Amino acid sequence: METIEIKLKNLTKVFQAKNKEETVAVKDFDITIPAGKLVGLLGPSGCGKSTTLYMISGLLKPTQGRIFFGDTDVTDVAPEKRGIGLVFQNYALYPHMTVKQNIMFPLENIKMEKEKALERAYFYARLVGIDHLMNRKPVQLSGGQQQRVAIARALVKEPRVLLLDEPLSNLDARLRLQTREEIKRIQKETGITTIFVTHDQEEAMSISDEIVLMREGIMQQKGAPQQVYDEPGNLFVAKFLGSPPINLFEGEIKDERVMVGDAQLGRVEGKKDQDVIIGVRPEGFKIVERSSLKVKVDYVETIGRDTTLIIEKPVDPTITEHSPYIDEDHQQENDHVEDDMAVDEDMQRLQEEGSIEETAPEKKGTFRAIVDADHRIQPGDEIKLAVKPHKMFLFDKETGELV
Amino acid sequence: MLEDRHDFKAWLYLLPALILLIVFTFYPIINTFMIVFMVDYDFLYGDYTGWTLTGNIQAVLGHRQFWPAIRNTVLIAFVSVPLSVIISLFIAVWLNSIKKLQGAFQTIFFLPYVTNAIAVGLAFAVIFNRDYGLFNYMLSLFGIDPINWVAPGSPWRFSMIALLVFITWNGLAFKIMVFLSGLQSIDKQYYDAARIDSASRSRIFRKITVPLLSPMIAFITITSFIGAFKEYTAIVGMFGEQMGYRGQLITIVGLVYEALGEPYVAGSVSLAASAAIVLFFMTLLLTIFNMWVSKKRVHY
Numbered sequence: 001m002e003t004i005e006i007k008l009k010n011l012t013k014v015f016q017a018k019n020k021e022e023t024v025a026v027k028d029f030d031i032t033i034p035a036g037k038l039v040g041l042l043g044p045s046g047c048g049k050s051t052t053l054y055m056i057s058g059l060l061k062p063t064q065g066r067i068f069f070g071d072t073d074v075t076d077v078a079p080e081k082r083g084i085g086l087v088f089q090n091y092a093l094y095p096h097m098t099v100k101q102n103i104m105f106p107l108e109n110i111k112m113e114k115e116k117a118l119e120r121a122y123f124y125a126r127l128v129g130i131d132h133l134m135n136r137k138p139v140q141l142s143g144g145q146q147q148r149v150a151i152a153r154a155l156v157k158e159p160r161v162l163l164l165d166e167p168l169s170n171l172d173a174r175l176r177l178q179t180r181e182e183i184k185r186i187q188k189e190t191g192i193t194t195i196f197v198t199h200d201q202e203e204a205m206s207i208s209d210e211i212v213l214m215r216e217g218i219m220q221q222k223g224a225p226q227q228v229y230d231e232p233g234n235l236f237v238a239k240f241l242g243s244p245p246i247n248l249f250e251g252e253i254k255d256e257r258v259m260v261g262d263a264q265l266g267r268v269e270g271k272k273d274q275d276v277i278i279g280v281r282p283e284g285f286k287i288v289e290r291s292s293l294k295v296k297v298d299y300v301e302t303i304g305r306d307t308t309l310i311i312e313k314p315v316d317p318t319i320t321e322h323s324p325y326i327d328e329d330h331q332q333e334n335d336h337v338e339d340d341m342a343v344d345e346d347m348q349r350l351q352e353e354g355s356i357e358e359t360a361p362e363k364k365g366t367f368r369a370i371v372d373a374d375h376r377i378q379p380g381d382e383i384k385l386a387v388k389p390h391k392m393f394l395f396d397k398e399t400g401e402l403v
Numbered sequence: 404m405l406e407d408r409h410d411f412k413a414w415l416y417l418l419p420a421l422i423l424l425i426v427f428t429f430y431p432i433i434n435t436f437m438i439v440f441m442v443d444y445d446f447l448y449g450d451y452t453g454w455t456l457t458g459n460i461q462a463v464l465g466h467r468q469f470w471p472a473i474r475n476t477v478l479i480a481f482v483s484v485p486l487s488v489i490i491s492l493f494i495a496v497w498l499n500s501i502k503k504l505q506g507a508f509q510t511i512f513f514l515p516y517v518t519n520a521i522a523v524g525l526a527f528a529v530i531f532n533r534d535y536g537l538f539n540y541m542l543s544l545f546g547i548d549p550i551n552w553v554a555p556g557s558p559w560r561f562s563m564i565a566l567l568v569f570i571t572w573n574g575l576a577f578k579i580m581v582f583l584s585g586l587q588s589i590d591k592q593y594y595d596a597a598r599i600d601s602a603s604r605s606r607i608f609r610k611i612t613v614p615l616l617s618p619m620i621a622f623i624t625i626t627s628f629i630g631a632f633k634e635y636t637a638i639v640g641m642f643g644e645q646m647g648y649r650g651q652l653i654t655i656v657g658l659v660y661e662a663l664g665e666p667y668v669a670g671s672v673s674l675a676a677s678a679a680i681v682l683f684f685m686t687l688l689l690t691i692f693n694m695w696v697s698k699k700r701v702h703y
Contacts, residue, residue: 057599058599059595059598059599079598079599080598080599080600080601080602081601084599085599086595086596086599088592088595088596090590090592092590092592092593092595092596094593094596094610094611094614095615095702096614096615096617096702097610097614105597105600105602105610106600106601106602108606109600109601109602109603109606110601153600157600157601
């Protein structure tokens, strides 16, 4: 199979509603996806990642910008002529056809010789491990099996590019783990340039050669997963990647020292005094003998390998809660974002109307620190923490950009 | 205890419908079956002079109009049903694919359904009029001499063609509606997937649309056949109560009505009942066949 790189140049998609209202789904997307790599398009719902994928597939026409497959401009090429395989979020397996017929369908369309087509269909069915299910109907398959049929159907015509739209979102947690390894393996074996879309950062990081983070139609950062995790370019990226999520503190830079209240988290050189948002990865703390960061442990979550401490924030967190930038898109629990938001809104409304009293205990800001399990810590203990410098990031309070 | 009470309640809710069904459906059906075996049944007094096993059936089979009625009925069913199913399927697919004016066209195509069949029949009679009808005018453009489609003296085959055109057209509206709603419930992703897999339009239609629509197609086909076997109104609407020149377009239901029209002629009610029973078994057989076919062909 020939591998090609994909180049997107200033790709823009504007949707127009019936009332002429315009929504910019993707804006000036500029990226090169290297040949033979597995790239994850990552972002919260509505960030334009699926739109981008469908523009690459040709099912959506870009408003502006060009798409190149290798050196060929395919922007105006019909989807069927682009040589792509697409796996839909719901797989879109034809329910009235057997697995075999589903996989054969693309080959019959290009009038491939029956025997050769069968051979090819079985080859890819074996590759994804469903060759024993060829005579079943899609409804008789589990979600994971359906997903593999969809992949086989996409691969069978040996496309130059494989596109996957939220390929794992319909699977349960266990299958998800299994299938994502499978996708990685299949991609490795075929060497096909693959782009997949997901809102699950863990999923993207675990299998991608490269991840591309998007937010509100704009690319935020691109790179190898570890690199993006270690060097987030802005607050959004820092918050989006990592589980448990990064801890955020309102703080300041004062005389080249990073301060949260009275506690010093570290030092920076050559930065002027300013208010900042300080992000510290949960694994970025260590317990030390001497530190100005004295904290009280609220809870201890033990999982054996390491221990997560839930700790009161050293300063009044209310400021943080009102910072407009931070309140936005809490994307870590991606699946339930919208519900949560709706509930929050309801709560807020009810509270404003005074119909429910605030019974919840005073909301105290907490943060998480993952420490070695060797430390025997009880809830209520006072400990002293130091911050590993490379796990701490400083962001501009207004723009969220890295300071 | 609890379940008994539910049982009672359920029957209570069913009662109004059950009473109507028993009085107007089940009793007449059973009665019809009985009348078939009665000699000279008189429906005014409910009298009959004796029992017969096959007498009335034989009378119907030997009736001068019986075989023409069978021939006409079968012809109407087997021509108009497939034709209107196929045509309405194409119209529905076309309607589904256009964006502009879809609502307007939908309304236009549905209008015949809400129009009285007799009225439409009269309109068609005008269209097929020998001297000033639209149809003959169009034929004249191709240099074809005027044909007598509907007026007395019209040959059977021409009358039948005119009738089939009318019945086929008349059946379109409802079918289009059903197919269109079926099409709109098909997941668009199947079409996107098929497009990416370079399926041609005709293959998409044959391999995706028709199979996914097959439950609707089966439903429409079965009910249309049943409807076509009972055809009567359209013929009366277009050709009048005589059902064509010298009754040449008579159907089985027509035969039933004709027999019932002479209730004082001894045995006519039994004759009508027998004709109805013949129709019943024809419909039953065809429906069983249809169900058998659809079991193999329909993808639910």
